[in-house]
Amino acid sequence: MKLYGALLSPFVRKVAVVLEEKGMAWELAVNSPGSPDPDFQKASPFGKIPALVDGDFTLADSTAIAVYLDAKQPSPSLLPAEAGARGKAVWFDEYADTILGTSGLKIVFNRLVGPKLLKLPASEEVALQGEAELPRILDYLESIAPEQGWLDGEFSLGDISVASMLKTLSYVGHGPDSARYPRTAAWYGRVAVRPSWAAVAEMEAPTAERLGATA
Template sequence: MKVYGFPISPFVRKVHLVAAEKGIAVELALSNPADPAAEFLAASPFRKIPALIDGDFTLCDSTAIATYFEALQPEPSITPGDAKARAKAIWFEEFADTILIAAGGKIMFNRFVSPKLMGKPGDEAMAQQGEKELEPILAYLESQCGDGWLAGDNFSIGDIAVAATLRSLGYVGLEPNAATHPRTAAWYERVKARPSWGPVAALEDKIVSRALGG
């Protein structure tokens, strides 16, 4: 199976983490949405990463791809069985994919992607706007982190999606800070300690370092 994308994207990281949790082998095909290969476009008509090719089956969107992986390989499950826990897991995935990324993406794009990867100056006013928007979002997340996982007793797609997005914020120095957000930082460390995290992060580090000329 091939996943098209670039690993700094939280959506690409999400599907790699889901695959790693489940022991599904995926190959990362580096892909730039601004200069799309025909094979990538066939799988992702709106040019968004990630996209998946599995034989003659193509799919885009991280939530759809994670759902495909969950159906292909149900164990270990990332979808809690309990009604309330399952709904919470979906909420946290949605929170990461729409609310957290909307604020964080403004910072990441303007302080990292544009200046460091695209060679164009970022819009600092937009980054500062993102920082302002991020404050209550991180405060909310802090209020939701306890001793276990975000949706309850079981690790879920909610934990994967939120942690995947927070790792992207690491590119602009905004990974969870134990001094200001201790519960979030402790939960994030627990996610990072899972066996799925290390290999996904190591591959990302290698690709990003190469992209930055390292």
């Protein structure tokens, strides 16, 4: 299986960790958004990363890919069977991608990806706006982070998605702060010691170092 993208992206890392959790064979095709590579364009009609190629099958969008992989290889399941737990897993995935991500990526794009990686103009005003939005969003996570175990009972896609977004935010100084958000930081620590997470972190480390980004 080929995963197009770059592991600094929270969405690409999410899929990489899912693949590792499931023990599936995969390779990373390092690729930026909008790449002219025709195979990538076919897999990602709007040029976003990640995209997956599995034989003749192609799919874009991290959540769509995670759902596909969970159906293709049901064990270990990352989408719980019980109705409430499954709903919560999707909620946390959505929270990560469109609530935490919408605000947090304003900082990431304007202080890291834009200026350092893509050499694009950046807006400090937008980064500051993202920073102003984060406390309310992170306060929510702290209010529901469990003292033990996982966000929705069993380890799920929700844990992977939220932790992945936090890891990308840690590159711009907004990772889990154990002084202000102790429950979040402890939960994140439990995700980070999983072999799947550690394997992907090791693959990602050289790029992060090259950019001077530390998690």
